[in-house]
Amino acid sequence: MTTQELIEKAGLKPLSKFEDRVVEGVYISDMVSDVMAGAKSGDLWLTIQTHKSIVPAANLVDVSAIVITGGKEVPAETVELASKYGIAILSSGLPTFKLVGKLYALGVGAQ
Amino acid sequence: MSNVEFGFVVFEKCFHCNRVRTYFTKEMVAILGDEYREGDHFWHRVENAQSFRFNLDCSICGDSMSFDDLMGLLYCTGCLSDCRLEILRKKLEAERTHMLMACGFLVESQLKPKQVRPDKLEELTNYFNQRRGTARSRIKIVAFDLEDGFSRCKGEFLHDVGMLSQEPITARRSPF
Numbered sequence: 663m664t665t666q667e668l669i670e671k672a673g674l675k676p677l678s679k680f681e682d683r684v685v686e687g688v689y690i691s692d693m694v695s696d697v698m699a700g701a702k703s704g705d706l707w708l709t710i711q712t713h714k715s716i717v718p719a720a721n722l723v724d725v726s727a728i729v730i731t732g733g734k735e736v737p738a739e740t741v742e743l744a745s746k747y748g749i750a751i752l753s754s755g756l757p758t759f760k761l762v763g764k765l766y767a768l769g770v771g772a773q
Numbered sequence: 774m775s776n777v778e779f780g781f782v783v784f785e786k787c788f789h790c791n792r793v794r795t796y797f798t799k800e801m802v803a804i805l806g807d808e809y810r811e812g813d814h815f816w817h818r819v820e821n822a823q824s825f826r827f828n829l830d831c832s833i834c835g836d837s838m839s840f841d842d843l844m845g846l847l848y849c850t851g852c853l854s855d856c857r858l859e860i861l862r863k864k865l866e867a868e869r870t871h872m873l874m875a876c877g878f879l880v881e882s883q884l885k886p887k888q889v890r891p892d893k894l895e896e897l898t899n900y901f902n903q904r905r906g907t908a909r910s911r912i913k914i915v916a917f918d919l920e921d922g923f924s925r926c927k928g929e930f931l932h933d934v935g936m937l938s939q940e941p942i943t944a945r946r947s948p949f
Contacts, residue, residue, distance in 0.1 A: 695825045696779075703906060715931055715932075722873065722901055722912060722931070724905030
């Protein structure tokens with residue numbers, strides 16, 4: 663499934679300009695250090711962190727997109743930096759647990 | 774990546790001479806505001822950043838390279854247009870390469886942080902590039918070796934701060 667398909671099927675709201683990518687898996691963490699150590703290229707990163715440092719961290723490990731859950735507001739500078747890197751920042755009003763359920767039902771990360 | 778250990782990078786400041794020093798600790802609870810005297814220095818913790826340290830292992834020869842001397846990776850915020858590293862960042866960006874700066878630990882006797890060996894930075898760069906698709910873009914990790922250290926630089930670390938805050942933090946104060 664691509665990022666664009668995921669936006670439509672999971673009801674996510676795109677906030678940044680991005681390059682459409684294939685979503686390979688899912689990684690859930692609110693710690694940048696944990697993502698740097700454990701996330702894989704193509705992962706969809708679910709987090710409630712919105713500081714702009716999530717963008718270079720996401721870029722370092724080459725996640726397919728960052729999903730900010732729980733309806734957290736994302737600062738403009740984070741969105742701007744993500745657009746510059748071509749990284750999708752997507753927003754969901756659902757809490758992380760419910761969104762994960764939805765993604766799992768869609769088959770995301772099941773492979 | 775192997776031997777991954779999570780812990781804290783502690784930033785301590787001497788309120789007598791204003792120097793900052795940093796070190797890694799695996800303590801479970803990081804206490805801010807702990808003050809103590811050491812010789813002519815009066816240290817207190819100004820920041821605890823959650824981070825990790827690791828080794829890189831070669832799957833072919835079995836050699837292990839430790840990165841215990843790496844305090845963290847910094848990203849350039851473009852704060853000074855005439856900064857040597859900002860100029861390099863723009864040049865690399867034009868080549869679809871994203872730059873991060875590797876920073877060693879700060880000791881009280883020096884203004885700028887210790888350097889991580891260039892060969893280690895090259896291996897770290899290779900490691901991250903091999904983990905990602907480089908057709909779109911690449912990563913380049915360079916040494917943070919500005920002569921005046923952090924006195925003017927407003928680069929930000931890829932660390933986790935404010936994790937005990939009830940709300941995710943959106944702005945960070947510099948520990949320097």
